[in-house]
Amino acid sequence: MPSILLNAGWRSIQSFIGLFVLFSDVWGQRNLYTFPIKPNDTTFSQIILSGNVGEIRPNHLHCGLDIVGEDYEPIHSIYKGYVSRIKVSSYGYGNVVYITHPEIDHVSVYAHLIDFSPKIRKYVRKKQYEQESFEVELFPNPEELAIEAKETIGYMGNTGNSFGTHLHFEIRDIADFVLNPQDFFAVQKHDKLPPRLLKVAVSPLSPESRVNSKFQTQIFTPLPSAKGWKIPQKIKCYGLVGIEGLTWDIVSGSKSSFATSKVRLRVEGKEIFAFHITNFPIYEIYALNLHINYALLLQTGSSFQRFYQTDGNRLGIYKGNGKIFVEDGKNYAVEVDLEDTNGNSRTLELTLQGEKPDFNETDELLATGILSYDIVENTLIVRGKYLMKPNTKGSIELILQDGKSLKIPLAYIEKGKEAIFLYDLRKGLPKLIRSQNIELPFNKQLIFPKKNTFFENELMKVFFPNGALADTAYLDFSAKTTHFYIGKINEPLVWDVEVTYQHQKNNVSNVLDLKKMFIRHSRGREFLENLNDSTFAIRSGYLTGDFKFVQDTKPPTIRLLRKSPEKLVFQITDDASGISHFKAYLNGKFLLMEYEHKNATLWTETHYTEPLTGEFELRVWDKVGNMQVWKIIL
Known part of the structure; x- marks a missing residue:
């Protein structure tokens, strides 16, 4: 026992020394x-x-x-x-x-x-x-x-x-x-204003979880309080839930908004989670999409920061898990401290009230012809609008890929019209959802996050490298002559995926000139990498649903804006694939041009001192190789 205490004491001394050295370094560098x-x-x-x-x-x-x-x-x-x-x-x-x-x-x-x-x-x-x-x-x-x-x-x-x-x-x-x-620099130390908190969200984190009796993120508006903010009503929850906040910082005398850089979460006075947004790897900055509730961003346009750590997030700024397990019949006092870089802080107070969902399952719900499903992380959500049939138990049937049949009971009724059924997809992937006289195929493919995973059919092959996904995904895949589809998901990509497409099998090459083709989707454009006569590949950082083949045979446009013996100024534009690069020559010799894409302006080098006389030629390429040439004798 004494040796254990001694070792524990020595570890505490080592930690203290480490912190002392760290802060000594920072203060020393402030002087340097x-x-x-x-x-x-x-x-x-x-x-x-x-x-x-x-x-x-x-x-x-x-x-x-x-x-x-x-x-x-x-x-x-x-x-x-x-x-x-x-x-x-x-x-x-x-x-x-x-x-x-x-x-x-x-x-x-x-x-x-x-x-x-x-x-x-x-x-x-x-x-x-x-x-x-x-x-x-x-x-x-x-x-x-x-x-x-x-x-x-x-x-x-x-x-x-x-x-x-x-x-x-x-x-x-x-x-x-x-x-x-x-x-390192005491800039903005005059600031005495704490962060702002506009909205608070509570999200269910497992199929058994509920927030206000629903498997759905619920958003609340906090009210001012002595400590900062409070949500006066108790929030009814059950199972594993997470707290999120729409927050940013303000600074005295500034019109800009800044980061709420520190958060601490306490339940019944015990800290279970904290983050400090500093000292993270530059190559993980896109983990922002895991730090926030990405699905809620897609729905609301607002970036709710998660006050819990989600799967696949490698930022390294977190302490603790932050997920709260709420039991039936218990209340949980929750406090969230929000702090800015200058140490200004305020606290959110709320209470989670444990309440197990309770439904009258004596009625079966007969389908009226509308049945749909969605997936949130690993939870299948089946929705249907129904009529009532008394004295029977409500359920739907899942036919799994191994042929087994499962009865899934009613979870709850939403808005008095829609029946909600929930199923944990980790228990087995279905191939068919059945309710009375309706059958709905389940066409999603299971893609794992922590290993190299392929999906392949006769037209395309999609490669998901290890770590490309933060969590397990369930995706649709299809391919046609003018577009292909990789099912839209509510979780972001961490790394690019690679799509290899068999264009000859789908007659794409008969419809489009591959050399003048690119892919367009809702977040931008991707460009082709030809592998051989029958296949090409693209790399995409987004899973957005439709990827459409677009042919671009029109070269960029060049327009002279200003001309003088010292300077030439052009506007260069391309409405399809976009500007790739450009080259200018004066009397056959390369002449450097400078470019600003925000106003599509191209001009001769600012520090070029020789007079612009003789034969000038400008060549501008787009991203699929179309070139425009513009010439003038100066």
């Missing part, structure tokens, strides 16, 4: 690092943020600070190091510089730059001319672009997927884990 904007303003009185780490953005978590400023405001390195990566693009981070700080094993990131510093620009221009491309991604050697602390490395702009002049600034560790810059 200077802010990338106005580095001599140590009070941060002139610094305005429009975004911070952990904000809920479309399909990803925000990984840095958005710092407001003006075009061409100088951007400075926060510490000495070397440029380890540069990317020039009209998309994503636009013009971006990555600086590695080897003394500290950190990397700082500076995105959406309008221009680079002269020495970085010289390096980039040389590579662009060598590659004859505006878009480049470069990885300089450590000795090529050494950087000093406070050195100007670029200028603030609005390039890439940016919608206003600002600097997107990140700090990562050497393993590409996102760190919160607000842990």
